[in-house]
Amino acid sequence: MTYIAKPKFQHPGLPKNDLGYTHRDYEGKVSTLCAGCGHDSITASIIEACFHLSIEPHRVAKISGIGCSSKTPDYFLGNSHGFNSVHGRMPSVLTGANLANRDLIYLGVSGDGDSASIGFGQFAHSIRRGVNMTYIVENNGVYGLTKGQFSATADRGSKSKKGVMNTDNAIDLVAIALQLGATFVARSFSGDKTQLVPLIEAAIRHKGAAFIDVISPCVAFNNHAGSTKSFDYVREHNDAVNRLDVITGREPITVDYAPGSVQIVEQHDGTRLALRKLDADYEAHDRLAAMAFLQKHTAKGQVVTGLLYVDPEAEDLHAHLDTVDTPLNQLDEKALCPGSAALDKFNASLR
Amino acid sequence: MLDLDIGMNHRLSRPLKWDDARLYDRGKVMTAEMLDEGRDFGRYLDVDGDGIPFRTYPGTHPTKGSYFTRGTSRDRYARYSEEGAVYADNMQRLLRKFETAKDMVPRPLQANAQKPTKYGVIYYGSTSPAMDEAIGLLEAGGHHLDRLRIRAFPFHSSVASFLAEHDFVYVVEQNRDAQLRSLIVNENGIDPVRLVPILHYDGTPITARFIAGAIGDHQDQLKVTPLRKVKS
Numbered sequence: 023m024t025y026i027a028k029p030k031f032q033h034p035g036l037p038k039n040d041l042g043y044t045h046r047d048y049e050g051k052v053s054t055l056c057a058g059c060g061h062d063s064i065t066a067s068i069i070e071a072c073f074h075l076s077i078e079p080h081r082v083a084k085i086s087g088i089g090c091s092s093k094t095p096d097y098f099l100g101n102s103h104g105f106n107s108v109h110g111r112m113p114s115v116l117t118g119a120n121l122a123n124r125d126l127i128y129l130g131v132s133g134d135g136d137s138a139s140i141g142f143g144q145f146a147h148s149i150r151r152g153v154n155m156t157y158i159v160e161n162n163g164v165y166g167l168t169k170g171q172f173s174a175t176a177d178r179g180s181k182s183k184k185g186v187m188n189t190d191n192a193i194d195l196v197a198i199a200l201q202l203g204a205t206f207v208a209r210s211f212s213g214d215k216t217q218l219v220p221l222i223e224a225a226i227r228h229k230g231a232a233f234i235d236v237i238s239p240c241v242a243f244n245n246h247a248g249s250t251k252s253f254d255y256v257r258e259h260n261d262a263v264n265r266l267d268v269i270t271g272r273e274p275i276t277v278d279y280a281p282g283s284v285q286i287v288e289q290h291d292g293t294r295l296a297l298r299k300l301d302a303d304y305e306a307h308d309r310l311a312a313m314a315f316l317q318k319h320t321a322k323g324q325v326v327t328g329l330l331y332v333d334p335e336a337e338d339l340h341a342h343l344d345t346v347d348t349p350l351n352q353l354d355e356k357a358l359c360p361g362s363a364a365l366d367k368f369n370a371s372l373r
Numbered sequence: 374m375l376d377l378d379i380g381m382n383h384r385l386s387r388p389l390k391w392d393d394a395r396l397y398d399r400g401k402v403m404t405a406e407m408l409d410e411g412r413d414f415g416r417y418l419d420v421d422g423d424g425i426p427f428r429t430y431p432g433t434h435p436t437k438g439s440y441f442t443r444g445t446s447r448d449r450y451a452r453y454s455e456e457g458a459v460y461a462d463n464m465q466r467l468l469r470k471f472e473t474a475k476d477m478v479p480r481p482l483q484a485n486a487q488k489p490t491k492y493g494v495i496y497y498g499s500t501s502p503a504m505d506e507a508i509g510l511l512e513a514g515g516h517h518l519d520r521l522r523i524r525a526f527p528f529h530s531s532v533a534s535f536l537a538e539h540d541f542v543y544v545v546e547q548n549r550d551a552q553l554r555s556l557i558v559n560e561n562g563i564d565p566v567r568l569v570p571i572l573h574y575d576g577t578p579i580t581a582r583f584i585a586g587a588i589g590d591h592q593d594q595l596k597v598t599p600l601r602k603v604k605s
Contacts, residue, residue, distance in 0.1 A: 051453070080439055083431045096441055096453070103431035106443035119431065126432050351430060355397055362391040369388040 026052050040076040048072045048079055050100040054093065060212030060238030060253075061090055061160045065097045067215050068129070068158075071222035072099065075270065082127045083119055087112040087141055090167055091133030091160035091238070099129075110141020113148035113157070117339070120153055123349040124340050127226060128155040135165050138174035138193045145195070149202040149231045154338035156225040157233045159195055160212070162240035163251035170243025181248030194320065196330060199233040200313050205336030206232035207312070209327045211256050212239065216265075221329060223268040227293040230336030237325060250323075261324040263304040263315075267296040289334050297329060306332055374499045375578045384502075401427040408437040416440040416451040417463055424470030471527055478525035481532060484508075486517035493539035494571075494588065495532075497523045497553065499578070500545055506581030507588070514585070516592045518543070526556065533561050541595075543588050545571040547579050 028051060036044040048069040053062050072082065079101040086092035088109035095104045107115040116130045130148075137145040137159050148157065163176040170183055174193045181187055199207050206228040210218040218236065225232035237256050239245045245252045250259075270293055285306075287295040297306060305311050312331045319326045346353070378384065403414050408429075414437065418426050426449075429438035440451035448459045486508075496504050501522055511518060521535045536542060536557070544554040551570040558565050571587045573579040 078435060080435045081432050096443070101436055101439050103429075103439050104441035104443075106441065123431065355395075359391075362393050365389060365391045 028052050039073055041078060043073065043076070043079075045069055045073045047101070048099055050095070050097040053097045055090060055097075056242050058241040059090070060162065060236075060240070061094050062097070063212040063215060064158065064160050064218070064236055064238055065094050067212075067218045067222055069098050070215070070219050071226065074219070074268075075223055075226060077127060077226070081125075082129055083116075083123075084129045084131065085112050085116045085119065086131040087133070087136035089133040089136050089165070090162075090240075091131055092136060094160070095129075095131050110136050110139070110144055112136065113141065113144040113153070116155055117148055117151065117153050120155065120339070121345075122351045124154070124345070124347075125349050128153070129226070130155050130157045132157070132159050134159060134161045134163060134173040134175040134195075138195055142174075142193070146198070146202055149199055149204045149233060151339050152203070152205065152231050152337060152342065154229055154340065155231060156222065156228075157231065158222070158225075159233075159235050160238045161195070161235050161251070162238050162244055163249070164240050164244040166240045166243055170240065177250040180250040181246070183243050183246055183249075185248070194316070195233070196235045196326075197313060197316055197320075199231075199235075200309055200316070200331055203231075204233045204331070205230035205333040206329075207331040208233070208329045209235045209237070209325070211237045211260060211325070211327055213253055213257065214260070214262075214327070217262060217327065220266040220268045224266060224289075224293065224295050224329065224332075227268070227270070227289055227291055228332070228336065229290045230333070230338045237327075256325055259323055259325045261301070261319055261326050263299070263301040263326060263328040263330065264306065265298040265300060266329050267298070269294040269296060287332055287334050289332075290336070295329070295332065300328070304328075306330060374502045376499050378578075379499055401425060403427040403429050403433070403438060405434045405438070408434045414438055415449040416442075417447065417466065418449040419466050419469065422469065423473040424466050424468070425473060426466075475527045475529055478527065478529065480529050481524055481535075482522040483519065483531065483535065485519045487512060488517045490517040490519060491540040492517070492592070493519045493521060493535060493542040494545060495521045495523060495535070495542055495553070495557070496545040498547075500547060500584075503579045503581045503584055504545065507584035510581055510585035511588060514589055516589055518588070523553070528557070528560055532557070536561055536563055536567070539567075541567055541569055543569045543571050543591070545573075545579070545584055547573050549574040 032044060032046045036046065038044055055061055079099045082099055082102040084095040084099055084102050084104045086095050086106050092106060105115055112130050112132050116128050120128050161175050163173055164170045165173055172182060172188045175195065176188045177192045178188055178190060196207055196209050206225055208221045210221050221234055225234055237251055239251055239253045249255060283298055285297045287297060289295065304315060306329050309331055316326055403412060408414060414427060414429065416426060416428060420426065445463060446453060446455055446460065448454045504520065508518065508520060519539065523532065544551065544557065546553050549572060551572055554568050554570050557563065557568060569591055571584060573583055
């Protein structure tokens with residue numbers, strides 16, 4: 023598949039965004055994943071979100087680790103810089119890139135093996151530091167590249183393709199992200215693009231650590247009866263707490279919402295998130311309540327999806343470190359180097 | 374000296390100096406202007422034979438200069454490829470880069486004996502203070518050695534010259550397996566007999582007494598008294 027070049031011709035009537043780009047301008051190379059893989063749906067959702075937001079593709083840095091999920095940045099945003107890093111090391115590479123140039127949009131793509139096992143520490147520290155990024159975990163509960171062993175997010179009691187029962191407890195990355203202080207936490211399902219696309223858009227516009235756990239069934243190794251990450255299981259147990267519309271710009275909200283059914287959340291950059299509540303009890307601004315709700319519903323076997331928590335006043339790592347507005351990689355000697363006189367003074371202070 | 378002593382800053386360096394005329398060297402960075410001029414950009418394209426290609430900063434240009442960094446299965450333009458020839462081409466470039474690095478890394482420090490000698494000693498790192506002292510002891514005992522303190526790998530070309538200029542070279546290391554000696558043998562294709570390992574690995578810091586004793590003993594073994602002199 024890798025030798026197949028994607029044809030460049032396109033229908034002249036394709037819709038264009040504010041920049042004059044069509045969605046084709048946000049595509050990458052031909053995917054080499056299995057036909058029907060949930061990850062390809064997430065790729066399509068990322069393309070659609072970036073198209074909707076009229077993001078210049080070259081202003082995005084896409085960074086991943088190792089695994090089926092981490093291959094996907096090659097399949098979207100072909101004009102963006104990409105870095106397929108070491109297994110579980112996406113967060114540190116992303117943090118470094120972000121510190122060097124705060125002006126880019128950082129999109130981290132990882133998997134359950136990458137983030138919940140070998141890169142668990144990296145995941146935790148990038149979240150707790152509040153790195154301004156969209157961190158997407160394409161979560162299928164198995165190691166697809168090595169023939170479907172359970173990963174750390176596989177639910178206890180779920181069955182492998184060969185019928186073996188998983189006896190280990192699952193790591194719920196959403197619960198951990200909430201506990202670690204992520205300022206935007208969502209869960210979605212690769213089979214529900216209507217829910218996923220606005221979540222990605224909102225996460226990209228969020229200034230801080232935005233984490234999205236996307237359940238993405240592995241059609242080759244984890245899509246059978248007894249699996250809790252299959253298309254059928256997630257569809258049956260999906261408990262969406264809200265639906266989201268992302269409104270950019272200052273234009274008035276024209277969508278007709280029933281009174282009292284919508285909560286408008288304004289983020290730092292002026293993006294407004296219209297949250298349509300599906301569960302009247304759910305409050306996306308209350309971290310503790312979100313954690314309790316999640317635990318309660320997970321215990322019942324439900325997969326809670328939607329925008330689970332958002333802090334519209336979030337701050338990112340650059341704010342904590344009080345770095346200058348100019349990206350560090352654009353600073354020259356004059357701005358950075360205090361010079362020989364300062365060094366001599368410092369040397370003298372040590373004598 | 375222990376590596377711990379170095380880590381705890383228990384040794385002095387000369388005051389650091391800064392040259393105000395010095396400019397930061399960011400290497401071969403291709404800018405948007407260069408891309409617009411039509412310069413051929415390939416992330417792994419070796420344009421001048423040193424094995425070090427141009428790079429671009431992320432976000433440089435809307436349609437040119439971006440690339441996807443991944444593994445080793447890619448061509449000169451960072452495009453994924455599983456072709457053997459493409460892989461070999463990149464490996465050859467890395468060899469050239471390694472060659473380039475040899476003369477860019479910190480050079481070894483050489484100090485010659487008071488008298489011309491065919492013996493040398495190679496050492497590095499925390500062995501240095503003990504070596505300085507050991508050389509004094511050895512000189513006092515009539516053993517003259519040129520010394521070379523290695524400061525980087527890949528080895529600078531002066532390492533090969535040093536080996537060529539001496540019949541026997543002692544390699545003093547604080548490890549059991551003579552790892553530096555193995556590197557020198559492999560990199561220079563030298564007869565291992567000419568490299569005499571002096572190894573210290575009992576957990577205590579190496580001392581000048583140990584070095585001088587081990588080298589002195591070996592030197593004494595090399596001194597063969599002619600049979601006619603023994604008889605007379």
